[in-house]
Amino acid sequence: MNYNTHNTLLYVEDLSVVYGDKTVIKDVNFVEKDVVREGNVTGQVIAFVGRSGRGKSTLFRAMTGLIKPTTGKVLIADTTTASENDAKEVNEGDIGFVDQKYTLFRNKTVYEALLFALRKKEMTKEEKHTTIMSYLTDWGLAQAKDQYPCELSGGQRQRTAVIEQILCSGHYMVLDEPFSGLDVGNIEDVKKAFNLITSSHEFNTIIYSTHDIELAVELADSIYVIGYPTIEGKKADYGTIVKHIDMKELNLAWKDFGLDHIEVVKQIKATMLNS
Numbered sequence: 619m620n621y622n623t624h625n626t627l628l629y630v631e632d633l634s635v636v637y638g639d640k641t642v643i644k645d646v647n648f649v650e651k652d653v654v655r656e657g658n659v660t661g662q663v664i665a666f667v668g669r670s671g672r673g674k675s676t677l678f679r680a681m682t683g684l685i686k687p688t689t690g691k692v693l694i695a696d697t698t699t700a701s702e703n704d705a706k707e708v709n710e711g712d713i714g715f716v717d718q719k720y721t722l723f724r725n726k727t728v729y730e731a732l733l734f735a736l737r738k739k740e741m742t743k744e745e746k747h748t749t750i751m752s753y754l755t756d757w758g759l760a761q762a763k764d765q766y767p768c769e770l771s772g773g774q775r776q777r778t779a780v781i782e783q784i785l786c787s788g789h790y791m792v793l794d795e796p797f798s799g800l801d802v803g804n805i806e807d808v809k810k811a812f813n814l815i816t817s818s819h820e821f822n823t824i825i826y827s828t829h830d831i832e833l834a835v836e837l838a839d840s841i842y843v844i845g846y847p848t849i850e851g852k853k854a855d856y857g858t859i860v861k862h863i864d865m866k867e868l869n870l871a872w873k874d875f876g877l878d879h880i881e882v883v884k885q886i887k888a889t890m891l892n893s
């Protein structure tokens with residue numbers, strides 16, 4: 619499938635995070651560009667996989683400006699300026715972030731939380747209500763509309779958090795394990811949401827982590843494996859990118875999951891086992 623790449627949307631250089639004397643991630647470098655396909659609005663879907671504790675969530679927190687990295691920088695396209703090539707350092711709030719623990723406001727019902735997510739949007743009260751109700755219905759949350767987080771199931775909380783980010787995010791959205799704890803129907807809802815987001819603007823970029831390698835290979839057009847690198851024959855104990863798979867280059871992006879995808883899944887699993 620033909621495609622070109624244009625503006626840089628995400629630029630991560632020499633990123634490291636150290637907690638106390640423990641280096642959690644180090645030497646993280648990658649670039650993601652706007653993918654352009656003729657006759658198609660193509661946002662970016664980027665997956666991060668890797669074994670537990672290798673630093674995916676830490677990387678996400680640093681990438682979204684939630685924690686300050688020990689070294690390195692994260693640049694995103696500055697889509698507020700006229701020139702399309704301007705880049706700016708990421709600040710907390712620039713990139714929507716759905717935490718792995720998907721914390722919701724304790725004192726807000728599902729409806730109130732979503733209304734709060736829309737607070738900066740120029741929409742009338744009625745438009746906001748209609749938007750929220752249509753999401754709640756599509757995502758099977760209409761019944762839970764007036765419930766508080768403590769009265770929701772894990773999957774309901776998760777879906778509320780994802781909708782919240784869809785409503786308030788700009789072009790970037792980072793989701794830490796958006797598929798964990800969801801049933802088959804909910805997984806389809808999140809997949810549909812990915813599609814909706816990426817087909818609504820060229821610059822829209824979804825970055826997610828998952829332990830479901832098949833879901834990474836099925837949905838992403840770029841996949842990074844975070845693991846412990848082997849340096850001079852010895853396994854280090856900090857996380858970094860140990861493999862990058864460009865599904866576009868492999869001619870496997872934007873296609874139904876097939877035998878070639880299964881091969882990629884096998885490769886990734888092998889890499890993970892050694893890192």
Ligand SMILES: Nc1ncnc2c1ncn2[C@@H]1O[C@H](COP(=O)(O)OP(=O)(O)OP(=O)(O)O)[C@@H](O)[C@H]1O
Nearest residue numbers: 637640642668669670671672673674675676677718
């Ligand atoms: N605030 C913190 N202070 C100290 N160490 C931390 C902190 N946050 C994370 N760590 C450590 O950093 C390492 C990476 O954790 P992280 O949550 O980023 O991994 P992960 O790849 O997201 O794992 P999982 O797949 O289980 O979610 C772990 O060893 C963890 O104990």
Ligand SMILES: [Mg+2]
Nearest residue numbers: 674675718794
């Ligand atoms: Mg994590």
